[in-house]
Amino acid sequence: MFKVSKRFAPVAGALVIALLGSAVAPQLMAQDAAPAQAPADAAGQPAGAAQADPAAVVATVDGDEITEADLSFAAEDLAQELQQMPPEERRAFLVRVLIDMKVMAGAAKAEGMDQEPLFQQRLAYLEDQALRRDYFADVIAAQVTPEAVQALYDEYVAEFQSQEEIHARHILVETEEEARQLKGEIDGGADFAALAEEHSIDPGSASKGGDLGFFTSDRMVKPFADAASALTEAGQVSEPVQSDFGWHLIKLEEKRQSSPPSMQQLGQQLQQQAMIRAFSSTVDTLMNNATVEIADPELAAAVEAQKALEDGATEGEAAPAEEAPAEAPAQ
Missing domain, CATH: 3.10.50.40 (Chitinase A; domain 3)
Structure with missing residues (x-):
């Protein structure tokens, strides 16, 4: 049921953003839709330039290659820093960062740090994180099509109550x-x-x-x-x-x-709602086939309570946000 509400699925929306590792949903959802490619100017490429070959070698450090894909990955991680500098300086900055990374990583390997148990755990975590981002882009974000957004708008209009x-x-x-x-x-x-x-x-x-x-x-x-x-x-x-x-x-x-807002007026909110709907549906299916065990009973109960809160927020799939009522004429 696509219920009219004055708030927009706050918990579910926050969960999607948190799982993206994002601060602002629309912009970073777009980044997740192409995890191996930074914005056109993030790595110093001119706007409208031909897409660089991800395998193209930009530099080598002791024979270890730095590729265009590496620049894109670094641009994602350093998006805030890149926004603070002129576009023409970004590519050199990223190459410098990656050179430092390669040098320090090489030194860490020489010390045997890559064999330590904690590093192996971190490596496994980072692998899961990268796979989650790709899965989000290829399976979940791909469901947010113009047709899906239009369907949500049609539902909203059908249930709109004129005043x-x-x-x-x-x-x-x-x-x-x-x-x-x-x-x-x-x-x-x-x-x-x-x-x-x-x-x-x-x-x-x-x-x-x-x-x-x-x-x-x-x-x-x-x-x-x-x-x-x-x-x-x-x-x-x-x-x-x-x-x-x-x-x-x-x-x-x-x-x-009153008449319902136009599709253009609600576009961003409808896209967010479509993303939450796709996320919830896909994750629910995955969870139904997963075996989850939490050793600490108190933590298990807290996790279950959090899930119930999220389910409650998405159950009604709130309609695009409406302006809160005023209490009086302008004062």
């Missing part, structure tokens, strides 16, 4: 007496927008003639929302209405029914 939207202006003053005085002037033909600019104490709308744009009732405090909803004709002005912010006069400009 009445009100376009209104208001004048906010401190006392009922002042509000009634201004109402009398308006009834006598005074321009509402001009009075709002002159008298309203709402800094967010006064300079715009009191214009609040379109809003739904749930975005406003109840007395204001009720009074605005009760207006039926364009140009109609309410009686003074009290809220926690003062006294309002409300002028109705227009009413309409």
Whole structure:
């Protein structure tokens, strides 16, 4: 069920990002989709340049080759550092880093460090990490197709619940007496927008003639929302209405029914949702065929609780995020 929600699958989204080793989902999902290739300028290649052969040798250190693929791997690991330097300096920087790496790795091997048990464990971990990235790119990220994103949007539109939207202006003053005085002037033909600019104490709308744009009732405090909803004709002005912010006069400009955001507006969120859906489905299938044992009972219980939390977050597959309701007209 593709449920409408004001939040976007927070736990599941965080899990996908964490498993990518990423900080920002869309950009780093794209990197994971091509783990052996850095962005075009990350390794100092001109934008639009032909794709380098991953096996091409860039340098050798004591006969040990540094390839274009090595530069790409290093560019992934050092993405933040590369962003801080000019593109024309990045390639040389990466080659220098890899030369240092080869020299130090050679020295470590000479000391027998590559035979130590802890190193072997780290090596196994890094192998699993690299395989996970490739699997994510080839199996999971590949499922996020334009058709999958379109299907999510179609689900969202099918379940979208239209609401009445009100376009209104208001004048906010401190006392009922002042509000009634201004109402009398308006009834006598005074321009509402001009009075709002002159008298309203709402800094967010006064300079715009009191214009609040379109809003739904749930975005406003109840007395204001009720009074605005009760207006039926364009140009109609309410009686003074009290809220926690003062006294309002409300002028109705227009009413309409809300429509769903466009595909373009929701594009990034839909892609993230499609990624989470593909991730959850694929991992669930893998887990059903896996035998997992955790020696510590307390840790096992904590892991199970975490899984239940994640399952709960993805069960409804939250719809693209909506803007949180406001509590009052701009103040």
